[in-house]
């Protein structure tokens with residue numbers, strides 16, 4: 415074994431980087447603040463654009479970390495620089511002498527209840543993209559009762575200065591198109607509407623998915639922002655929107671409204687980042703050394719970043735970023751610790 419690498423966050427980026435660094439011969443310590451690993455992927459049902467099973471993808475990532483020391487329900491409580499390394503105390507009492515730290519703390523989903531005008535948490539039949547994935551996984555949700563008219567609202571908490579996020583979350587247009595098709599499959603007699611500002615479908619096969627949504631599933635795309643949602647006496651929803659193509663106000667009655675909550679910087683990631691002295695940009699995501707040429711290195715030597723800790727990413731981008739971070743860490747450790755000391759015995763407690 416060579417140096418110790420501590421990875422904070424066992425979502426897809428943390429799992430992929432752990433596997434890569436272990437293959438490179440490093441002693442990897444992976445920590446996760448929740449009780450389970452997998453991050454948002456563990457709560458998702460199917461992935462765009464091909465409908466691949468999220469749990470199959472996660473199982474494959476988990477297989478890769480066989481042998482990695484992984485601690486769930488564990489956070490960093492303090493961290494200090496110790497020469498070229500870091501002395502990190504974990505909430506489970508273990509002290510790690512880490513020669514490099516990789517932050518894969520991911521993202522939080524925007525709290526849809528903050529957009530009060532959409533009625534999440536107020537009206538029974540307003541749910542989020544995450545709620546809908548849980549429904550697809552579990553097969554039931556009392557709020558989803560054979561709906562015949564379903565609406566999706568794009569850009570909830572994204573591209574919205576008032577919500578504190580002016581940037582695009584990158585994945586929610588594709589998620590909305592995927593989920594719209596899935597709802598038509600689940601409820602073949604339903605009508606499905608997507609209310610969007612712009613459709614940002616940039617990846618390979620995404621355009622096919624969008625064309626198929628219209629051609630094969632009859633999903634109707636309406637360019638316009640939803641201004642207000644209210645509840646009718648019978649429990650259905652009334653949506654007021656502006657159709658910006660027709661330049662006309664629009665009222666639509668729906669049985670179910672799905673809010674495409676966007677990505678926000680992770681609150682717990684920010685807390686760990688401040689313990690480690692990481693800098694963030696004004697959008698809340700961590701600053702990298704160079705967004706084009708050096709996107710996995712932070713401004714602090716020995717601290718690296720991967721996945722959505724540095725901004726919204728698709729799953730393939732996240733995994734590629736994690737592998738790139740592993741290469742950068744290998745490069746850094748080879749130069750910083752040419753003797754490749756074995757720190758195995760230094761900072762263990764109870765291993």
Ligand code: SF4
Pocket residue numbers: 568569570572573581582583584585586587588612613614674676
């Ligand atoms: S991906 Fe689409 S829904 Fe998501 S923030 Fe960007 S434009 Fe809005």
